[in-house]
Amino acid sequence: MTWRVADVVAVHEETPTARTLMLRIPGWQGALAGQHIDIRLTAPDGYQAARSYSLSSAAGAEFAAVSVELMPDGEVSPYLVRGVSAGDQLEVLGPLGGWFVWKPTQPEPIRLIGGGSGIAPLVSILRTHAEAGSTVPAHLLYSVRSPDFVYFRDELDALAAAANAKVTIQYTRHAPQGWTGTVGRLDGARVTSWAAETAPADGGAISTYICGPTRFVELAADTLVAAGADPMSVRTERFGGA
Amino acid sequence: MGIVTPGFFGKRREADPHLPPGQYETKDFPVLSAGPTPNIHPGEWSFSITNESGDVKRWSWDEFQALPIEDVDTDIHCVTRWSKFDTKWRGVSLDTLFAEVETDAPFTMAHSYGGYTTNVPLEDLLDGKAWVAFEFDGEPLDPEHGGPARLLVPHLYFWKSAKWVNGLTMHETDELGFWEVNGYHAYGDPWKEQRYYYDS
Numbered sequence: 001m002t003w004r005v006a007d008v009v010a011v012h013e014e015t016p017t018a019r020t021l022m023l024r025i026p027g028w029q030g031a032l033a034g035q036h037i038d039i040r041l042t043a044p045d046g047y048q049a050a051r052s053y054s055l056s057s058a059a060g061a062e063f064a065a066v067s068v069e070l071m072p073d074g075e076v077s078p079y080l081v082r083g084v085s086a087g088d089q090l091e092v093l094g095p096l097g098g099w100f101v102w103k104p105t106q107p108e109p110i111r112l113i114g115g116g117s118g119i120a121p122l123v124s125i126l127r128t129h130a131e132a133g134s135t136v137p138a139h140l141l142y143s144v145r146s147p148d149f150v151y152f153r154d155e156l157d158a159l160a161a162a163a164n165a166k167v168t169i170q171y172t173r174h175a176p177q178g179w180t181g182t183v184g185r186l187d188g189a190r191v192t193s194w195a196a197e198t199a200p201a202d203g204g205a206i207s208t209y210i211c212g213p214t215r216f217v218e219l220a221a222d223t224l225v226a227a228g229a230d231p232m233s234v235r236t237e238r239f240g241g242a
Numbered sequence: 243m244g245i246v247t248p249g250f251f252g253k254r255r256e257a258d259p260h261l262p263p264g265q266y267e268t269k270d271f272p273v274l275s276a277g278p279t280p281n282i283h284p285g286e287w288s289f290s291i292t293n294e295s296g297d298v299k300r301w302s303w304d305e306f307q308a309l310p311i312e313d314v315d316t317d318i319h320c321v322t323r324w325s326k327f328d329t330k331w332r333g334v335s336l337d338t339l340f341a342e343v344e345t346d347a348p349f350t351m352a353h354s355y356g357g358y359t360t361n362v363p364l365e366d367l368l369d370g371k372a373w374v375a376f377e378f379d380g381e382p383l384d385p386e387h388g389g390p391a392r393l394l395v396p397h398l399y400f401w402k403s404a405k406w407v408n409g410l411t412m413h414e415t416d417e418l419g420f421w422e423v424n425g426y427h428a429y430g431d432p433w434k435e436q437r438y439y440y441d442s
């Protein structure tokens with residue numbers, strides 16, 4: 001596998017600070033839900049910078065999609081969120097990663113916990129789950145600042161309407177008007193109560209996927225393990241940051 | 243060299259001879275782990291080397307602390323493309339540990355609390371190239387960075403520096419560990435950019 005030149009076929013503003021790029025990658029044969037690609041940028045003098053981005057597209061999608069949050073002082077994300085237009089080209093490597101993946105053949109229910117842009121690979125899993133017609137229950141807990149910062153808004157509503165997927169949003173600063181749930185940082189107590197609500201009634205196995213900023217992932221994963229989850233059933237992807 | 247990305251200039255301009263290809267320098271210490279962070283108390287920690295005949299040499303935390311401790315100042319390189327320069331560690335050299343072990347097997351598998359494994363050839367652990375480290379920057383090693391102790395093999399990509407390490411087993415053949423089965427390179431030389439299984 002080597003670097004390939006991808007065409008940016010479309011860009012979509014997810015939130016005021018995040019954007020989804022749809023990429024046409026020559027020879028692309030899909031990916032596993034949860035995998036990532038590396039994106040490499042090259043300056044006129046040959047200087048290069050590469051970063052990893054999870055795929056938000058479904059496993060079998062024709063175009064690979066990545067959803068990037070702007071890190072104001074960052075080197076690569078400002079270019080991807082503000083600089084790129086449809087018709088531009090980028091170099092990509094992948095798909096990559098063999099552990100933080102979900103396959104429709106997995107028989108156990110799944111739990112997904114995402115913070116901020118950490119929703120990206122989890123939406124890939126939910127899309128793949130829906131497209132495969134999987135009947136295993138899928139629960140998503142999505143922590144996000146306020147309604148304006150929800151990625152994939154319409155699609156999450158549609159996915160939540162499906163019988164075997166359920167979406168819970170935790171607003172950390174502001175909730176939409178008429179919101180009756182809690183507002184505030186996702187803490188251990190909230191994760192524990194959600195985990196109890198989503199636990200299989202028969203006490204059987206469940207797989208959990210947690211993705212987002214490092215601190216967020218640490219908190220959610222530690223809480224689940226303290227509540228009795230088998231650590232090997234909890235897969236994590238830490239995007240970085242403090 | 244790849245296609246030029248119009249309008250991209252990048253931030254870190256100077257070519258740094260300490261930086262392997264495809265890496266960038268960070269001052270942070272990002273965390274790469276496949277799952278939750280295990281919480282192991284030093285009192286329950288031990289480290290063992292099991293040779294090819296099944297003989298086990300084991301050190302408790304206290305026995306380990308009584309061994310000669312070395313200061314290590316080194317650059318580290320993560321497969322997720324960050325490098326960190328001049329990191330300061332304290333730990334026990336693998337030369338010290340292997341002085342007490344009888345083995346002719348050329349390969350090792352590092353084992354960790356939580357069940358993770360990674361394979362490293364024995365020669366990459368000897369001659370001052372590797373340590374079991376329990377202090378970072380003058381402090382006990384943080385659990386999310388592998389505390390109470392991790393392997394430190396800084397000349398290979400950092401996933402080889404197994405976090406929460408609790409032992410090595412010796413093998414006649416090179417078998418793949420957890421990370422390598424899941425797509426990372428069997429050896430992992432950052433200077434040859436051996437990131438993924440298909441890199442030569």
Ligand SMILES: Cc1cc2nc3c(=O)[nH]c(=O)nc-3n(C[C@H](O)[C@H](O)[C@H](O)COP(=O)(O)OP(=O)(O)OC[C@H]3O[C@@H](n4cnc5c(N)ncnc54)[C@H](O)[C@@H]3O)c2cc1C
Pocket residue numbers: 036051052053054055066067068069070071073074075076077078117118120121212213214237238239240241242270322
């Ligand atoms: C496997 C993997 C998948 C990833 N998938 C995605 C994705 O789908 N979408 C996405 O937006 N990002 C994703 N990331 C993060 C991404 O690779 C970059 O780290 C991020 O875009 C910042 O890069 P930069 O060059 O803009 O900033 P840099 O110049 O590298 O860093 C600038 C500053 O931002 C901080 N920083 C980096 N990441 C974060 C973060 N997540 N939260 C808070 N601070 C941070 C750094 O610590 C640094 O201080 C993923 C990372 C990994 C390892």
